[in-house]
Amino acid sequence: MTSQGIYYLIRALVALVAIPFHECGHALAAWLLGDDTAKRQGRLSLNPFAHFDLLGTLCMVFAGVGWAKPVSTDPRNFKNPKWGMALTALAGPAANMLLAYVGMVVWKLMYYWAPVNDATIYIAMFLQYLVLMNVSLAVFNLIPVPPLDGSRILLVVLPRRIYFGLMKYERYIMIALLAAVWFGALDTPLYYLNNIVWELLGKGTGYIDKIAYSIYYAGLGTVV
Numbered sequence: 001m002t003s004q005g006i007y008y009l010i011r012a013l014v015a016l017v018a019i020p021f022h023e024c025g026h027a028l029a030a031w032l033l034g035d036d037t038a039k040r041q042g043r044l045s046l047n048p049f050a051h052f053d054l055l056g057t058l059c060m061v062f063a064g065v066g067w068a069k070p071v072s073t074d075p076r077n078f079k080n081p082k083w084g085m086a087l088t089a090l091a092g093p094a095a096n097m098l099l100a101y102v103g104m105v106v107w108k109l110m111y112y113w114a115p116v117n118d119a120t121i122y123i124a125m126f127l128q129y130l131v132l133m134n135v136s137l138a139v140f141n142l143i144p145v146p147p148l149d150g151s152r153i154l155l156v157v158l159p160r161r162i163y164f165g166l167m168k169y170e171r172y173i174m175i176a177l178l179a180a181v182w183f184g185a186l187d188t189p190l191y192y193l194n195n196i197v198w199e200l201l202g203k204g205t206g207y208i209d210k211i212a213y214s215i216y217y218a219g220l221g222t223v224v
Contacts, residue, residue, distance in 0.1 A: 010122070011061045014129045016048045018096060019060065019068050022137055023051040025095025026071040029088045035077035043071050060133075070147075082155050089152030093138035097197075100134035103127050104201050105208065112212040131201065132194075139193045145177055146170035 024046055027038035042050050056067035071088075078084025107127035114120045144150035147170055155163050166173075180186050 006122070006125075008061060010126050010129050011133070013126060014133050015057055015060050017130065018099065018133045018137055019057065020046045020048050020051050021095050021099050021134075022092045022141075023068050023071055025091040026073075026088055028095075029091030030071070030073050030084070033078050033084045033087060035073050035075075035084065035088075037074045037077070038071045041072060086153045086156045089149040092149050093141045096134040096138040096141075100131045100138070100197075101201060101204065103130040103134065104205050107131065108205055108208040108212075112208070131198075135194050135197045135201070136190070139190060139197060143177075146173045148177075 023043060027043040027045075030037065031039045031044055038044060045051075051068045053067055053069050059067070073085065073088055075081035075085055104127075107124060110120060110124055110127065114124075141149040142153075144154050146167060151166075151170075154166075158166075
């Protein structure tokens with residue numbers, strides 16, 4: 001297999017993990033907050049086939065931006081519908097950030113202590129793309145415009161009249177958003193935002209670096 005083929009295969013495998021984790025995060029939050037709609041629909045699952053939209057998944061693998069089947073919620077089941085919807089929306093990006101953090105921890109552990117061979121190189125590539133894709137999913141979905149998760153969080157801070165007035169134009173806003181992505185209008189801000197999150201993850205896992213170099217300087221082992 002060519003290097004480009006391996007690149008896309010790894011991206012596809014990462015998508016098989018990252019997208020279900022995001023959608024399951026929504027379903028789990030809704031269920032914990034009192035709405036079992038998504039659970040009854042089989043969305044409280046990490047099974048990729050429960051969440052994938054074929055075109056959205058292909059766009060994610062080959063274009064870097066895609067989508068999954070939306071998770072259904074019934075606000076009437078929440079004790080506080082406004083906060084229930086906002087927290088359910090936030091749970092998807094939060095799940096991606098959790099997975100990115102775990103991925104970076106394992107990636108650093110491999111970097112310092114795993115033997116270097118073909119298998120570990122491919123695993124390291126998988127972990128790197130796992131972190132990158134999850135960070136990208138979290139950052140992109142927190143943009144506060146419909147139909148992204150960030151727009152649902154706006155419900156907490158905007159008056160209902162303004163919020164639902166904005167939602168009437170959701171389809172047109174989505175088309176404008178996709179056009180902005182397609183023509184690269186969001187490339188620069190997303191690049192900087194993703195880098196900021198990456199640096200925060202690096203600092204948040206810095207204890208692994210300290211442990212590794214402490215062991216190295218103590219002469220108790222080696223750092224790759």
